[in-house]
Amino acid sequence: MDALIQNIINALQWGSFYALIALGYTLVYGVLLLINFAHGDIFMVGAYIAYFAAVFLLGGHGEGLGLPPLLVFGLTVPISMILTAGVGVTLERIAYRPLRRKGAHRLYVVITALMCGLVLENGNLALFGASRKKFPELVDKAVYTFGNVSVTNLKIMVIVAAVLVFLFLHFIVTRTRIGMAMRAISWDRLAIPLMGVPVDTVIVFTFVLGSGMAGLAGILFAMSYPILDPYMGAIIGWKAFIAAVVGGIGDIRGAFVGGFLLGFIEIGVVAFFPSTLRDLFAFTILLVILWIKPTGIFGVARTTKI
Amino acid sequence: MKQRTLTIGLVILFVALAVSAQFGLVDRYIQSVIMLMGVNIILSASLNIINGYMGEFSCGHAAFMCVGAYVSSILSVLLFADNPFLGAPLLPAYLSVVLFPVVALIGGGVAAVSGLLVAIPSFKTRGDYLAIITIAANYIVISAVENLEVIGGPRGFMGMKQVVRAMDSVAKLPWMVIWVALGAWFSVFLIRRFVSSTYGKGAVAINQDEVAAEIMSINTNKIKVAAFMLSSGLAGVAGALFAHQYGYVNAQSFNILKSTECMVMVYLGGMGSLSGSVLSAVLFTLLLEVLRPLQIIKWVIVPLILILLMQFRPEGIMGNRELPDFFPWMRKFYRFK
Known part of the structure; x- marks a missing residue:
């Protein structure tokens, strides 16, 4: 019983990361119908930005500002979120928007996104070297034990952050004007600009939201697993994308549920089987879900007209 | 005579x-x-059937390559080489020359059957959902191979050099070199035949409008199965050649990055252009080799070049046209469709 609860908490934390990244995928997909394959690497950039910001603010070795860790944490979160959002918007401006203007085939934009991801990964590797970075400890670790179940404050923070982000995004998409514009664009991309909705502004806003959440996921991930390497974003990004699709891509609830589902499956497999079987089981289960319900859990099948 | 010029030229080459x-x-x-070029030609041309002609988005092509590579490697090592797991060679060495193409084709056949893993969901699923199924298939295949301790698991599988010996x-x-050249020729020949047959025309019809194609009495499921099986089967042949060329296979060399490479070659050459994907495979391989001295910077420059290419020529090198459409004098020697 204790082991079960412990594993559920671990799965909630692990799923939170997937959910946070999947939210970014699903937001961009909902508006642009573009699989932004660079998103996993934007998450990685977020973690690195958080690392450099934290090291600079913490100081030590006679450099940096030498602020107390908690204040550094409070500053690093907004800094990394804003800068990561900047990276996402830059990609949109430089790579995706010109292609969209030219009316290129959708899949060429996807390939461009893949290439942007590779540039971010390997540019990072070329700039900062292959040695892994150790993220400094910003928040003192506190372990709460209930019976045999132990929870760290970081775990609670990650889970709470994921839930808050979900509620925030859900609020924005369903209750605000700009959210209404986002839904409208995904409903009909041809008619909406004629109604006076500034499409480009809405798209930039979408990228700000998605990449900002990736930045948040980056700093939380770096604090929970404090070793950074340039390829950490790729695998998590692909998996989060799969989670988003299983939930029903284009739907915020779908990304959230899909992320946690993938987290639960992975932790569940590791709890009962050798950990090398994790990918095999996780993806087989997801494949079966998609076989049974091809549009994902929250996806709605649209009729095709000729 | 003029129709034969291309064939004769290729034979001479x-x-x-x-x-x-x-x-x-x-x-x-x-x-x-040159061998890598041949393997890449097979990969990009075979992926072009699905991503180009049929307009689906398959991003797990390397999975089928992995299946073909492992099946053919195990078979050839079992037949012609000494291996601690599989024992002494079953057949005399002189048969290896005759049976190697058969082994490669069996690898391709098994890969074609594994292509059903993607082909059957594609009846109901399209677009990005199918893309996810292919990615998942790629992960599943790699993970399955890595967990099979008998064939080396994550350490990889070797012994194919003995077969070559x-x-x-x-x-x-x-x-x-001979096998790869023949394999590339065979694949391009087969794909050209496929896309100019009624099957290929059906695939193009599915690309343009699946519902309309069905109304025009095209059996879309049959064509999808044929296209996916041909594509994954040829990827399996490419994997078999790849494995025997290096004498060593490792599941991680068929990961999502390899699939990305295949996709890049298809979109670089142009969707639905056979000569485009052959050209882009040659160019891409050359580009990677020319930039090799730059080491890691290579992997920054190559994607940047591709991004720039997409900005200035978003339809790829050839668009969906063939070489004779650009150079009409070629029609005398080579006719497409």
């Missing part, structure tokens, strides 16, 4: 290649680049 490899006119490095013991020829 292949013989020249084999002779120059035989007498050491090109060194081992250039040979390996067995071929060498029959006659001292650059066997792998």
Whole structure:
């Protein structure tokens, strides 16, 4: 019983990361119908930005500002979120928007996104070297034990952050004007600009939201697993994308549920089987879900007209 | 005579290649680049059936390559080489020359069957959902191979060099260069036949409008199965050649990055252009080799070049046209469709 609860908490934390990244995928997909394959690497950039910001603010070795860790944490979160959002918007401006203007085939934009991801990964590797970075400890670790179940404050923070982000995004998409514009664009991309909705502004806003959440996921991930390497974003990004699709891509609830589902499956497999079987089981289960319900859990099948 | 010019030219090219490899006119490095080119030609041309002609978005092509590579490697090592797991060779070495193409084709066949893993969901699923199924298939295949301890698991599988040596013991020829060249020729020939047949036309119809194609009495499921099986089967053949060329396979060399490479070659060449994907495979391989001295910076520059190319020529090198559409004089020698 204790082991079960412990594993559920671990799965909630692990799923939170997937959910946070999947939210970014699903937001961009909902508006642009573009699989932004660079998103996993934007998450990685977020973690690195958080690392450099934290090291600079913490100081030590006679450099940096030498602020107390908690204040550094409070500053690093907004800094990394804003800068990561900047990276996402830059990609949109430089790579995706010109292609969209030219009316290129959708899949060429996807390939461009893949290439942007590779540039971010390997540019990072070329700039900062292959040695892994150790993220400094910003928040003192506190372990709460209930019976045999132990929870760290970081775990609670990650889970709470994921839930808050979900509620925030859900609020924005369903209750605000700009959210209404986002839904409208995904409903009909041809008619909406004629109604006076500034499409480009809405798209930039979408990228700000998605990449900002990736930045948040980056700093939380770096604090929970404090070793950074340039390829950490790729695998998590692909998996989060799969989670988003299983939930029903284009739907915020779908990304959230899909992320946690993938987290639960992975932790569940590791709890009962050798950990090398994790990918095999996780993806087989997801494949079966998609076989049974091809549009994902929250996806709605649209009729095709000729 | 004029229709045969291309065939004769290719035969002369292949013989020249084999002779120059035989007498050491090109060194081992250039040979390996040429072989990689051949493998890449098969990969990009076969992926073009699905991503180009049929308009689906398959991003797990390397999975089928992995299946073909492992199946053919195990079979050839079982038949012609000494292996601690599989025991002594079952057949005499001189048969290896005759049976290697059969082994490669069996690898391709098994890969084609594994292509059903993607083909059957594609009846109901389209677009990005199918893309996810292919990615998941890629992860599943790699993970399954890594968990099979009998074939080396994550350490990889080797022993194919002994098979090549067995071929060498029959006659001292650059066997792998010959096989790769033949394999590439065979694949391009097969794909050209496929896309200019009613099946290929059906695939193009599915690309343009699946519902309309069905109304025009095209059996879309049949065409999808045929296209996916042909594509994954040829990827399996490419994997078999790849494995025997290096003499070592590892599941991680068929990961999502390899699939990305395949996709890049297809979109670089242009969707639905066979000559485009052959050209882009050659160019892409050359580009990677030319930039090799830059080490890690290579992987920054290559994607940047591709991004720029997409900005200035978003339909790829050839668009969906073939070489004779650009150079009409070629029609005398080579007719497409």
